[in-house]
Amino acid sequence: MDLVAPVVVEPLRRRRCSECHRGPLERMIVEYGRPVCLDCADLGHLVFLRRGDTALTRRAREQSALWAVVVRHNRRRTRYERQGLLVEEAALARAEAACLADTEARARRRARDAERRAVRDAGVTEALRAEILRLFPAMPSERATEIAVHASAKGSGRVGRTAAGRALDRGAVTAAVRASVRHVDTPYDALLMRGVPRHQARTRVSPTIETVLRAWRAGPFGSDRGTPPDTGTRPA
Template identity: 35%
Template sequence: MARTSTKDPVVGPDAPMPPGYAFVRKGNVFITSRCRKAAYAEGRAVFVVAAGGRARGLRVPRGVLAAVLAAHGATRAARARAVAARDRRVEAGFRAALLALYPRAPAADVPRVVARATRKRSRRVGRCAALAAEPRARLAARAHLRHARTDYDALLRAGVPRADARARIAARVDALEREWGLRGEQQQPPPPPGRAAAAGPGRRRRRRHAAASAQAKTRTRQAAQAKTGALAEKKRQRRRASAAESAEKESRALVPELRAGGSDRPDDLDGLDDDDDDDDDYGTDATWTPSDDELDDVDWPLE
């Protein structure tokens, strides 16, 4: 009976390899998913190899892996054709939505907007499944107009803040949209998923609140780092004191034996008092304190 549970046992990379198993590196969904299904169908276990809290791959039966690799090679061309056809459908759908929204869009600009917005693995709006086709098309068109038809990039290079640069060229972008025949009297396009709308009279107030919140997080993190550093330093001091005390006791115990053997100076004791605790279990991460710049990079709200 085929297994249906996906809660596979997790092992470390140094764990012994089960007899008859082989490692499959994470990254090829065709191989990993089919190895799982085939192993479950045979009632065999699949082990997830993880290190540092991240999955690195799978350990699967060798026979299963060999069959999946053979299928992978035999179907490579067909799968490539299927992916290309799917990409063409995505691009065609996006192009249709763009032209429906902007019927007078210049023929030279449409391919550029479509190609950039639908590029695979770019995380651009053309492939954002959380938005309908029309909002995606408008966001992509406005981005193209902003960069290709205004001095937006020049403002950014001159040091103008991003929000201010957008505000300066907003009217020009609106006018260009009308030239492209923007359908109907539509409002500003919705912000991408995960971003709050920035327009409106409360915009500056929200930005000040976000800045204050970021500063508060910075202070909290700095205080926590300082406390952690102080605790780690106390532990190191106790370890050094304990090591020194143990070394001294051992020295006192060894000195009579060495002197009984005819040594006037216990040269064999050299190094017993060396402080080797710098390489203790705490390492350096426990007392690491990031700089203000690094904290800003972590805590500052993304626009």
């Protein structure tokens, strides 16, 4: 049978208990639309465990016969967000002891997981770099590396972290290269700083971007491999 934990609210404005009339309340439950303090709700013996330590939270919840979820309303996001748990004090003590006992083992496990993620992320970056150079063979290799690293940065939400980017979709890879050229090889950023609307700025620099991309697609530029032609548009 699924457990249904009580929900405790941290009120944003001053509230008093509808039964004992104590207040203002730091935390309360809501019964039939009325605020009730934790003592009257038979939750006053529980202690607060703030969210953040996943292992401690899980163990304290498992050890506690009675526990409650603590939430607070976020007005900006218009939703309730979890702040932590209320658990039995003895359960929290047992959970803390268990976490302390295997601190080293959990640290080693986190290190192994981080290493595996780093290897996986490096593979994503290298695959993206290779595809960039395949599509743009005249691009300098260091520039391809720079674009691949930027586009595949973890947590960035950029092209390299999308499904299309990981699948090395031609359009996604080209979009990453195009974005790099826009910011590095054209006065696009300077135009934005002068107050030019984004769409107008993109239109202005579009010919320069296409010139650079065509050059990188075509092959070596004489003796200096990968150097784009001088368009005269890059800011000093």
